[in-house]
Amino acid sequence: MILDAFAGLGGWDEGLRTLGTNNVVGIEWDTNACQTAVTAGHVRICANVETFPLGHLEGITGLVMSPPCTDFSVA
Numbered sequence: 001m002i003l004d005a006f007a008g009l010g011g012w013d014e015g016l017r018t019l020g021t022n023n024v025v026g027i028e029w030d031t032n033a034c035q036t037a038v039t040a041g042h043v044r045i046c047a048n049v050e051t052f053p054l055g056h057l058e059g060i061t062g063l064v065m066s067p068p069c070t071d072f073s074v075a
């Protein structure tokens with residue numbers, strides 16, 4: 001399983017799907033983003049990455065951590 005932290009709408013998930021990897025679980029705090037991702041066929045845990053306990057997730061073979069840049073961008 002690949003864990004996608006800060007998963008958002010599923011950009012990384014969609015890219016991985018295109019490469020043939022469907023075993024991706026995303027964690028995202030925004031409920032609208034979670035709903036959109038699930039509608040697109042992605043698996044979502046709607047929770048805050050900072051406080052979500054990861055100890056019970058087994059079989060993680062990959063990790064994507066791509067936090068949003070909106071707080072850091074000058075654009």
